[in-house]
Amino acid sequence: MTASEQAPVLTVDxxxxxxxxxxxxxxxxxxxxxxxxxxxxxxxxxxxAMKQAVAFDDETALAGVAGALDVRFEPSPGDEPARVFLNxxxxxxxxxxxxxxDRASRVAALPSxxxxxxxxQRDFCQPPGLVADGRDMGTVVFPDASHKVFLTASAEERARRRHEQLLAQGEDVKLADLIEEIQVRDERDVNRSTAPLKPADDARVVDTTGxxxxxxxxxxxxxxxHT
Known part of the structure; x- marks a missing residue:
């Protein structure tokens, strides 16, 4: 029995x-x-990997770091992201x-x-259901998911949103630099050999721009x- 057969899964890529x-x-x-x-x-x-001074060109060591993660998620109130705990x-x-x-995008391109x-990731699928947020949830991790969505937006719109978040956190970042970084990251994610970023064939694509x-x-x- 696949994970998505144990409980319904909604993928959001x-x-x-x-x-x-x-x-x-x-x-x-x-x-x-x-x-x-x-x-x-x-x-x-x-x-x-950064904390352990693992080289980002050492795929074997990075896979070992990934396999040994001690991670926990906790829901947050309002629209805030879930709290994430490491060790x-x-x-x-x-x-x-x-x-x-940027380092995560590089790590994500490594097959190991x-x-x-x-x-x-599949172990997160438990009753009554799972909302899986990512880049290959509907294509690789949960290909048999009951519902699949692919959200997109222009690079300019996504950079603007990120710029607002960083300013709210007190970070001074140029919008033009963020646009360039997002475009580079997109290029890497779309063209990686393993699990490239793309909508599943049966996914509903929603452009969130505006x-x-x-x-x-x-x-x-x-x-x-569930309307």
Missing amino acids: GPGGAGKGTISQLLARKLGWHLLDSGALYRLTALA GADATTAIRTEECG VRQALLQR LSIDEVLDQVLAVTG
Whole structure:
């Protein structure tokens, strides 16, 4: 029996900044389902590797880091992302830096790392259901998911959203630099040999550019039949 046969799964894939995290958190809360933030697992792998001074060109060592992660997710109130804990310490803010995001994108391109995290992600599928947020949830991790959504938005829109988040955190980052970083990261994610970023053939694609959170949520809920 596959993981998605044990409980219903809604996959929410797409590039960074398309709104996956916020929408997935709201969906999980509304449906009363579990939440998997798969991107956080790759960011945690990158963070743990940096803390352990593991070279980012050492695929074997990075896969070992991924396989040994001590991670825990805890729901947050409101629209805030779920709290993420690494080795018992709150790593929610640390994994959201631009440096960690860039390293995570590099780590995610390594086949051995993806394989090390595959079963760990599938183990999150428990009754009554799972909202799985990531980049290959509907294509690789849960190919038999009952519902699949792919959120997207222009690079400019995603950079603007990220710029607002960083300013709110007190970080001074140029919008033009963020646009360039997002475009480079997209190119890497789309063209990697293992699990490239793309919509599943049976996924509903939703362009979130110019849409409010409520408008996106309504469209995604319509896919699941929970309007």
